Amino acid sequence: MSLRIRLLLPIFLLCCISVTYFYGFWMSRSVASGESIYRESIEGHLATIEKGLIPLMVSRQLDMVYGEFDELLKENADWRGITLFDARGKLLYPLSGKPLSQPREKGQDVRRFERIIKYRNVSLGRLIIDVDFGPRLKSIRAGHRGPRIMFLSGLFFLFLLTFLFVDRIVTRPVRVLSEAAGHLAGGDFSTVLPKSGDDEVGMLVAAFSSMREAIGRYQSELRDEIAEHRRAEEEVRASRERYRSLFMNMLEGFAYCRMLFENGEPRDFVYLDVNEAFGTLTGLKNVAGKKVSEVIPGIREANSELFEIYGRVAMTGRPEKFETYLDSLGIWFSIAVYSTEKENFIAVFDNITERKLMELALREREEMLSFSGRMAQIGGWEFDVGTGEGTWSEETARIHEVDPKAPTGVETGLSFYRGASREAIESAVREAIESARPYDLELEMVTARGTHKWIRTMGQPVREGGRVVKVRGMIQDITERKQAEEALRESGRRLKRAEEVAHLGHWRLDLGTGLVTWSDELYRIFGVAPETFRPSAGSYLEFVHPGDRESSSRVTEMIRREGTGVFEFRIIRPDGGLRHVSGYGEVVHNAAGSPTAIFGTLLDTTELRQKERELQEKNAELERFTYMISHDLKSPLVTVKTFLGYLEQDLARSDTARVGKDLNYIRTAADKMGQLLDELLEMSRIGRIESPPVRVGFGDLVGEALSLVAGRIVEKKVDVRVGDQPVILYGERPRLVEIWQNLLENAVKFMGDQASPVIEIGAEQSGGDTVFFVCDNGIGIDPRYHEKVFGLFEKLDPMSGGTGLGLALVKRIVERYRGSIRLESDGPGHGVCFRFTLPDALRHTTKGEKG
């Protein structure tokens, strides 16, 4: 029940009682009192009427009575009727004769008054008057309305005021306080409180406010305290976790045990608790609660010292640390044991088997190192910068050929070096001391016994507090290596020379790194410089002839696959020169048999090919030559032989005409044979120098040739025009003359029936070369036969004189001077131009002139 209701309920009840009283008691009494007053007044009135009536009745002045009664009815509106009976009960009034019935109308409250009219105790009659009380009562009641409204309104306003007041000063503040308290419970301290007055509620508000502040303060203190507490708790937990984790995760094994004594002697012990590492390190599982003699049977016999130590620690509480080898586990342990309570002990241990093995290996390695130092002739040394005193290893002393026990120092050390070596080592040592710069030198030295040695020495400054205090290093006798190196260098030089001579380069492709190295000769073959070109598996392809690039790019692949391989390609050098090369490569394996590199050679076969081609040409020529011999030399022989047979027959038949013919054929054949042999002889001379080379003018040569064929020129009336180019040649004069002689003969011979035969001879410059020409306007040569004319014994016209050697001879001479010859002719009837060069004959003159 709300406070408001509680406060208002009594007021409400009071109101109810007041209303009940007002309506139920006060009002009815007031009406009753009004009614009785009215009745009394009516009674009084009646009594008056009675008194008046008595004389009349006695006197029987009835009409007077009647008049009186009518007047009465008129005067008193409330009177409903008057009825008068005489003593015998005869109705006297109303005159209508009917006793007044009492009709009841609504809102009427008719009351009957009866009176016996007596005079001297004699009844005169009975009077009845009916009076309507309704209007009278109604007016009384109407008189009550004003006070009633006043009363009710008063009550209502009282109630309302009380309600508002209570609400304003009690309910609302209390509710706000209640809400604030609710918020406060929820931790909200900020609810706005009502104003605190000097009444009880105000005091309550003030008290609440101060309580809230107190709670706030207390709460914040509490909070801090809780946080502090939590932190502490967390720390404890973390620490516990850490220790637990340390215990569980520590790499060292941990065992908490109780020692069992028998007659004061440690006999056995029980594992109380172990960590995980225990299992990992020992390989033992589920040992907690078990005796060691169960877990590791025979341990007492095998490792009695373990029991002694554990027993001692368990009894005395003095911690001990030791290393031991457990046979039964095959493990080396490092164990620290301590005791916190008597007869119990804690062992913390580690498996140090690996370390032990390493120590063993290290010892072996040290021995090995010392051994290999001796074997490799490497010694160590060091000296003190301050004092200059030093020490060195036995091997160092051995290298210097001095007594290992003799004292040494920096001065002694340096005294073994002379000349440039001395300067080098002194400056290196100085640098090491002053600038803390390490050094690594290869030097020549002379030992105490005068032996010349090559050594490698390395020095490493040792610093302390920023200052070099010591220099420490090693020394190695590298005499043999140096000699080997020198031998290698020599062999390298020879190889290089050999490669140069043979035009053979070599290369190496490292299969691991992909690095390619070339020998000097290889660079020369490619026409590139090592400074500007970097060889690689692909970069060289740039110089490979485009036609060979694809096959060349697959070479390494092929060699890798096959183990070895040969290949050929063409190179176009940066300067445009074309070279033919052929190469060989093979895979190199290491000791383990895996391929490490490809080693190969590359041979410049250009000259070889040139020679080969020349040889082929010579061979072909030789073949042609034998062919010619077999035909052309045999041919006259066949003729001679056959016609000798005919001659015999003809002589037998004495057919003189035929004899003459036969003899003529035989003679012609013999002549032809002679001519052939002469020219062949001439031809064979070309390759050999028969006369000393001389300087001769072009004009002189042509002049001499002309003089040799002068007869035929004159005979055919040929107009010969010779150019006056000032060309000087250097060579065998007769050979050079033969060129022009043969060409002139040829021109004259094939002039045909030209009406005005002309031969032009001259020289002209063309593309830096001097080109000589001999042109005629004779019968010309069909382009089909242009090459054929230069062949041995080739004749285009079987009827013409000559053996067919002339132009072959010219070609040979021209080639002898490294020149070339070609003929130009637009075909039969257009004449022929022979054009040729003689570079060697001209080169020598230029040289000679310059010289």
Place this chain on the structure above:
Amino acid sequence: MKGEPVVILLVEDDPAHAEIVRRNLEDFRIGNRLVHVTDGQAALDYLYRREEFSDPALSPRPGLILLDLRLPKVEGLEVLKTIKGDPDLGRIPVVILTTSGTETDMVKAYDNHANSYLVKPVDLERFVELMKTLGYYWLAWNSYPY
């Protein structure tokens, strides 16, 4: 069967050797007409009736070709190849007459379908023998398969 004498084409640059052939034929009394050309080009011109031989009346088709190997302008072997490579001319029997007895020449000649190969000096006996064989078939009866 034709009644006309068969023409023999002699391709030979050496006049003396041509004379020998002529005399051999005479001795064997072969009266066939002998046409003599002195180089390979002329031989082909004759067979194909070109240039100076363009008149068919003057260049009857030969029934036998005697061919020297060593010839100016066009070599004998080339001439042989051309003849034997021609479906029409290929049927004409070709006898190689040459001074060269080298095997390569002989092999080359037979490779190019030469019908016979004779090395000069062709002694009378062998020439007669050959002519007999050839003549018996080609010349006397004058019957050749075209």
